Amino acid sequence: MVSLLPITARGVNVIRNGKTLLAPLDLELSGGGLTIVLGPNGAGKSTLLRVLHGLERPSEGRVRYACARAEAFKRQAFVFQAPIMLRRTALANLAYPLRVHGQGRAEAEKQALTWLETIGLGEHGQIRASRLSGGERQKLALARALIRKPELLFLDEPCANLDGQSIRDIEAILQDVRASGTRLVMATHDLGQARRLADDVLFLHGGRVLEQGAADAFFNAPQTPQAKAFLQGDLVI
Ligand SMILES: Nc1ncnc2c1ncn2[C@@H]1O[C@H](COP(=O)(O)OP(=O)(O)O)[C@@H](O)[C@H]1O
Ligand SMILES: [Mg+2]
Numbered sequence: 001m002v003s004l005l006p007i008t009a010r011g012v013n014v015i016r017n018g019k020t021l022l023a024p025l026d027l028e029l030s031g032g033g034l035t036i037v038l039g040p041n042g043a044g045k046s047t048l049l050r051v052l053h054g055l056e057r058p059s060e061g062r063v064r065y066a067c068a069r070a071e072a073f074k075r076q077a078f079v080f081q082a083p084i085m086l087r088r089t090a091l092a093n094l095a096y097p098l099r100v101h102g103q104g105r106a107e108a109e110k111q112a113l114t115w116l117e118t119i120g121l122g123e124h125g126q127i128r129a130s131r132l133s134g135g136e137r138q139k140l141a142l143a144r145a146l147i148r149k150p151e152l153l154f155l156d157e158p159c160a161n162l163d164g165q166s167i168r169d170i171e172a173i174l175q176d177v178r179a180s181g182t183r184l185v186m187a188t189h190d191l192g193q194a195r196r197l198a199d200d201v202l203f204l205h206g207g208r209v210l211e212q213g214a215a216d217a218f219f220n221a222p223q224t225p226q227a228k229a230f231l232q233g234d235l236v237i
Contacts, residue, residue, distance in 0.1 A: 002067040006030035011061035034184040036194045039204035045187035077150040081157040083141030085129035115143040135166025155186040
């Protein structure tokens, strides 16, 4: 099976309503590991993830996958900041992606149950997803994104507004998923989370990638004044 990686973006920019959300971007995503897309609010993090995933079309340039586009969409998933749940039970929400892709009910529910246990919601399968807490819903959204074993997973600030325990649980799941070889690309403006998780960092500011490289190098020796200010906790303008 041909991999969807590497993804290459060449001369990609995104302009909406006359505003440049992403300035010309050249980027290659390959290999394993967890890339943190870091930057202040409005830097263009969500736009970058959406354009790489194929949710958003570039105004110029192209995003290419190593396999055919239709195939590439099947092998990647996206977790949003605010999870959107079906008006069904937690179990049905998890089984849904498998059912849609032709899996029989019994097998889909079996896998869904295994995932529910993995995320600590084994007892909550028959509860409506809408009744779960924010943290539980986000864990469910993460499991739903992972249940079809994507090769690449995008996460857009999945822990924003969650309590500490849920953040820890989600980070632990992400560490396991990374160890199993899934490529992760996650946007955050939470510096602590970035330090805990990143193998490498893309630092965005004003729609531009200002820094890109190994996490250690970025955190220990940032090159740009904007990254230095951001790492010091200053307001970055
Ligand atoms: N359709 C749009 N038209 C104009 N501006 C937009 C549009 N969508 C997003 N923006 C603006 O683009 C900037 C980058 O947005 P976003 O990618 O969401 O940044 P981040 O995720 O880093 O906070 C923000 O200033 C946002 O307000
Ligand atoms: Mg965002």
